[in-house]
Amino acid sequence: AQTVTQSQPEMSVQEAETVTLSCTYDTSENNYYLFWYKQPPSRQMILVIRQEAYKQQNATENRFSVNFQKAAKSFSLKISDSQLGDTAMYFCAFMKYSGGGADGLTFGKGTHLIIQP
Amino acid sequence: EPEVTQTPSHQVTQMGQEVILRCVPISNHLYFYWYRQILGQKVEFLVSFYNNEISEKSEIFDDQFSVERPDGSNFTLKIRSTKLEDSAMYFCASREPGQWNYGYTFGSGTRLTVV
Numbered sequence: 001a002q003t004v005t006q007s008q009p010e011m012s013v014q015e016a017e018t019v020t021l022s023c024t025y026d027t028s029e030n031n032y033y034l035f036w037y038k039q040p041p042s043r044q045m046i047l048v049i050r051q052e053a054y055k056q057q058n059a060t061e062n063r064f065s066v067n068f069q070k071a072a073k074s075f076s077l078k079i080s081d082s083q084l085g086d087t088a089m090y091f092c093a094f095m096k097y098s099g100g101g102a103d104g105l106t107f108g109k110g111t112h113l114i115i116q117p
Numbered sequence: 118e119p120e121v122t123q124t125p126s127h128q129v130t131q132m133g134q135e136v137i138l139r140c141v142p143i144s145n146h147l148y149f150y151w152y153r154q155i156l157g158q159k160v161e162f163l164v165s166f167y168n169n170e171i172s173e174k175s176e177i178f179d180d181q182f183s184v185e186r187p188d189g190s191n192f193t194l195k196i197r198s199t200k201l202e203d204s205a206m207y208f209c210a211s212r213e214p215g216q217w218n219y220g221y222t223f224g225s226g227t228r229l230t231v232v
Contacts, residue, residue, distance in 0.1 A: 043154075044226065103173060104175070
């Protein structure tokens with residue numbers, strides 16, 4: 001079974017600052033995917049960024065980037081030039097690749113990120 | 118942009134009653150999922166569904182739960198006899214075939230309150 005650990009229950013930064021959210025995971029799988037989801041107060045789950053484990057290059061989506069360290073089983077999210085709208089819960093999630101296509105996501109407990117004006 | 122639609126947005130039910138939560142996945146998606154999030158806790162996988170049958174289920178998904186795709190568009194989660202601890206946000210999600218790295222598209226959730 002997989003586990004995902006987010007060690008920062010809450011973080012607070014000033015608008016325009018850069019913030020890094022940490023995530024570690026434990027698995028014996030070699031092929032898997034990692035995701036960061038954002039959950040604003042509306043409770044909707046929104047995909048922020050994704051990373052394939054077989055890719056060494058870190059994923060980037062505009063102001064969002066990851067630092068994927070496969071050997072260390074670490075998958076941190078960096079948000080640059082943070083904006084008030086980034087205030088939300090952020091969940092790290094793991095999905096193993098089994099070929100069957102229907103595996104569920106394993107989520108961490110989340111980090112509540114607060115962007116201060 | 119295509120959406121996963123969940124109804125109702127909020128449902129209140131008496132303990133012991135049956136509830137059906139409804140979801141309309143994105144039309145060309147073939148993999149469907151239900152997740153649960155108890156208030157203040159992490160999102161937990163319940164069940165995945167493909168080709169009209171359950172592919173995988175978690176320990177949470179016991180005999181009180183069932184899923185169905187009755188008409189080719191809706192995807193439902195039934196809780197037969199609700200308990201207080203079933204109070205949670207329930208998310209439906211779907212995914213395209215082969216799009217492993219795209220993640221899932223989640224619905225807006227149904228808040229279930231059992232009283």
